[in-house]
Amino acid sequence: MKKALITGITGQDGAYLAEYLIKKGYVVHGIKRRASMFNTERIDHLYQEPFEENRNLILHYGDMTDSMNLTRIIQEVQPDEIYNLAAMSHVKVSFEVPEYTGNADGLGTLRILEAVRLLNMTDKTRIYQASTSELYGLVQQVPQTEQTPFYPRSPYAVAKLYAYWITVNYREAYNIHASNGILFNHESPTRGETFVTRKITRALSRIALNLQQTVYMGNLSSQRDWGHAKDYVKAMYLILQQDVPDDYVIATGITTTIRDFILQAAAEIGLEISFEGEEKNERGLLTGINKDVFVEKVGEEHLESIKLRALKNEQVVGVEPAYFRPTEVELLMGDATKAKTILGWEPEYDLNALIKDMMQSDVKLMKKDHHLKVTGFDTLNYFE
Numbered sequence: 001m002k003k004a005l006i007t008g009i010t011g012q013d014g015a016y017l018a019e020y021l022i023k024k025g026y027v028v029h030g031i032k033r034r035a036s037m038f039n040t041e042r043i044d045h046l047y048q049e050p051f052e053e054n055r056n057l058i059l060h061y062g063d064m065t066d067s068m069n070l071t072r073i074i075q076e077v078q079p080d081e082i083y084n085l086a087a088m089s090h091v092k093v094s095f096e097v098p099e100y101t102g103n104a105d106g107l108g109t110l111r112i113l114e115a116v117r118l119l120n121m122t123d124k125t126r127i128y129q130a131s132t133s134e135l136y137g138l139v140q141q142v143p144q145t146e147q148t149p150f151y152p153r154s155p156y157a158v159a160k161l162y163a164y165w166i167t168v169n170y171r172e173a174y175n176i177h178a179s180n181g182i183l184f185n186h187e188s189p190t191r192g193e194t195f196v197t198r199k200i201t202r203a204l205s206r207i208a209l210n211l212q213q214t215v216y217m218g219n220l221s222s223q224r225d226w227g228h229a230k231d232y233v234k235a236m237y238l239i240l241q242q243d244v245p246d247d248y249v250i251a252t253g254i255t256t257t258i259r260d261f262i263l264q265a266a267a268e269i270g271l272e273i274s275f276e277g278e279e280k281n282e283r284g285l286l287t288g289i290n291k292d293v294f295v296e297k298v299g300e301e302h303l304e305s306i307k308l309r310a311l312k313n314e315q316v317v318g319v320e321p322a323y324f325r326p327t328e329v330e331l332l333m334g335d336a337t338k339a340k341t342i343l344g345w346e347p348e349y350d351l352n353a354l355i356k357d358m359m360q361s362d363v364k365l366m367k368k369d370h371h372l373k374v375t376g377f378d379t380l381n382y383f384e
């Protein structure tokens with residue numbers, strides 16, 4: 001049985017990848033951080049009690065800033081593959097914690113590579129580094145390929161630039177099987193709630209259920225190339241199955257503004273929104289309801305209240321300058337031809353299917369909130 005070690009296993013990608021590798025017959029080891037509350041919600045469905053024989057998921061406490069901890073875990077586990085997914089991954093937050101971001105995201109990658117080298121595991125262990133389209137930043141070319149020059153625009157992207165190049169350097173200097181996946185934005189129903197897509201799908205679900213009036217956003221005009229995390233973890237696996245290590249762009253090739261994502265996600269549940277005004281004064285008004293879609297996707301019992309709000313053309317989207325970044329990445333659009341040709345990677349989800357998946361999941365989730373609000377106490381239904 002192959003052994004994989006996943007850093008960042010409690011995150012969106014870590015959880016999908018763990019599930020994918022377990023299904024392939026791997027024993028998966030994961031590094032999680034100690035937290036004051038449970039932080040394993042995304043992988044709880046995979047967890048087995050420590051006394052169970054033939055366990056295929058084993059967790060270790062650790063941190064990307066702790067070299068000794070990482071080296072000990074790698075020595076104990078002796079992984080065939082390491083997927084280095086752990087990172088302080090929020091671009092806006094990285095402006096507030098730049099040193100920590102550099103330490104965890106940049107030097108953290110060096111710690112993994114150096115541990116494999118010092119433990120003489122360079123022939124045994126393959127390493128995947130979670131690189132990012134944020135490296136392109138102020139884009140020098142559209143679409144972006146493996147050849148496009150990098151121009152990072154945040155402490156996060158600069159830290160990831162170091163991680164990218166130290167991975168290439170260890171590959172060339174020590175012959176380590178180490179590869180970068182340059183992944184464009186990928187989302188899912190378990191995407192962190194403060195990333196833009198999930199913020200939108202949660203807020204629209206709450207608006208539909210009359211639990212929230214307005215959602216305040218940052219830059220509505222930036223454009224992203226969004227895929228589904230389920231498709232993207234398959235690319236990570238494929239990258240490590242190649243005889244020769246290399247770097248690959250993983251993307252859909254389609255780019256969409258944040259504004260259009262809002263419109264499409266709203267339409268998915270029958271909400272019609274119209275934007276007016278510019279920049280800080282831009283607003284999204286609820287101007288209509290597609291009754292049949294709303295009843296099917298949200299439920300008849302919520303129709304009357306949303307119709308009233310639409311009649312009044314209520315504001316549901318606003319712009320809050322606090323969400324703007326000091327330096328923005330305006331346009332990302334990737335060309336994954338190399339990955340498609342060499343890895344045989346093909347995404348199954350397009351943007352429409354991604355939005356469907358996220359909206360369906362968040363409406364269901366927010367209905368639990370609605371039920372709590374209405375009844376005032378928890379019921380068995382809460383866990384359905």
Ligand code: NAP
Pocket residue numbers: 007008009010011012013014031032033035039062063064065084085086087088089090104130131132133182183184185186187192
């Ligand atoms: P995520 O949901 O934010 O997960 C990040 C993971 O890293 C979590 O498990 C987190 O633990 C862990 N982590 C953070 N700091 C750590 C530290 N100091 N030590 C140990 N673990 C730490 O991110 P994601 O969306 O799954 O992304 C996975 C990786 O791909 C990240 O490196 C990200 O930068 C990169 N990436 C993501 C995208 C995307 O669109 N999702 C695109 C390109 C690249 P807690 O759960 O305890 O916070």
Ligand code: G4F
Pocket residue numbers: 089090091092131132133134183184185186194195196197199216217218219220222223224258323324325328329332
């Ligand atoms: O969803 P975001 O926060 O993702 P961002 O900054 O593109 O970073 C994500 O993707 C990267 C891959 O390119 C990863 F490396 C990184 O770890 C992370 O997963 O923001 C997307 C866009 C930005 O232009 C932002 O300014 O949405 C814009 N935006 C507008 N209003 C907002 C908001 N972003 C957030 N988070 N919140 C807003 O209210």
